[in-house]
Amino acid sequence: MTINTAFNSGRLTLYLAGELDHHEARNTIRRIEELLDEYMPRDCVLDLAGLNFMDSSGIAVIIRVSRRMKTLGGRAWIENPAKQPQRVIDASGIDRLVPVAVGK
Amino acid sequence: MKESNYIKLEFPSRSSNEAFARTAAAAFAAQLDPTLEELGDIKTAVSEAVTNAIVHAYPDSIGRIAMRLRIIKGSTLEISVRDWGKGIADVEQAMTPLFSTGGEERSGMGFTIMGSFMDKLRVRSSPGRGTTVVMQRFISPRQGLR
Numbered sequence: 001m002t003i004n005t006a007f008n009s010g011r012l013t014l015y016l017a018g019e020l021d022h023h024e025a026r027n028t029i030r031r032i033e034e035l036l037d038e039y040m041p042r043d044c045v046l047d048l049a050g051l052n053f054m055d056s057s058g059i060a061v062i063i064r065v066s067r068r069m070k071t072l073g074g075r076a077w078i079e080n081p082a083k084q085p086q087r088v089i090d091a092s093g094i095d096r097l098v099p100v101a102v103g104k
Numbered sequence: 105m106k107e108s109n110y111i112k113l114e115f116p117s118r119s120s121n122e123a124f125a126r127t128a129a130a131a132f133a134a135q136l137d138p139t140l141e142e143l144g145d146i147k148t149a150v151s152e153a154v155t156n157a158i159v160h161a162y163p164d165s166i167g168r169i170a171m172r173l174r175i176i177k178g179s180t181l182e183i184s185v186r187d188w189g190k191g192i193a194d195v196e197q198a199m200t201p202l203f204s205t206g207g208e209e210r211s212g213m214g215f216t217i218m219g220s221f222m223d224k225l226r227v228r229s230s231p232g233r234g235t236t237v238v239m240q241r242f243i244s245p246r247q248g249l250r
């Protein structure tokens with residue numbers, strides 16, 4: 001798992017790349033929380049275009065980020081999910097909690 | 105008619121084996137000529153079952169996990185993931201979407217994802233003795249793409 005970031009007028013975009021499973025989840029959430037503390041963004045975008053694999057551990061990470069942004073008074077959403085993450089998002093129904101935007 | 109084929113793998117419940125288990129399952133499934141989407145579904149279901157054994161069956165120790173894959177009826181992949189850990193008292197409740205005993209790090213969606221990505225999902229468990237998850241996925245034969 002790698003996380004690249006872009007910060008632009010209050011919006012932090014996190015580009016997640018690689019595989020997000022239970023093995024990777026704890027480090028991933030810790031790094032994301034550090035980034036949220038550092039940037040204090042108004043919006044947090046999880047860009048999943050480079051994520052080759054995600055399972056329910058990734059769903060838990062996304063829900064954590066969304067909750068965290070809510071307590072900071074901001075919003076979080078998903079952008080450009082690759083095909084496999086998209087199927088997991090669909091099967092889990094988290095798009096009812098965290099919006100999914102495709103394309104720009 | 106393809107000859108039936110199988111593999112058996114056994115590994116300790118370390119989280120670093122999650123990626124190995126799903127990659128091995130995908131490599132075995134390749135002989136059925138699945139689409140990328142079918143391969144993704146198989147990897148996801150294996151990841152869920154193996155992660156459950158690592159997280160829930162052996163919460164405070166390293167235990168044994170056995171994964172068996174076989175081809176049945178020519179073009180169906182059967183996956184079984186077995187542990188000898190804690191077991192599940194109420195399987196029906198455990199399989200309910202969002203049910204979890206795992207706290208914030210879990211979403212309670214593992215069985216739901218296995219059920220929606222596989223054609224069949226069967227769970228046998230007894231508390232203190234362990235759990236076996238058996239899943240089947242039919243891979244439709246593709247014509248003229250080779």
Ligand SMILES: Nc1ncnc2c1ncn2[C@@H]1O[C@H](COP(=O)(O)OP(=O)(O)OP(=O)(O)O)[C@@H](O)[C@H]1O
Pocket residue numbers: 056057060152156157160161187189190191192198199203204205206209210211212213214215216235
């Ligand atoms: N191999 C197992 N051994 C013991 N208990 C299990 C096992 N597999 C599942 N369970 C129990 O069933 C519950 C539901 O499992 P499920 O995979 O659906 O959700 P989860 O693992 O809690 O969360 P998620 O899979 O979304 O990370 C678990 O919380 C656990 O209590």
Ligand SMILES: [Mg+2]
Pocket residue numbers: 056152155156213214215
């Ligand atoms: Mg699970």
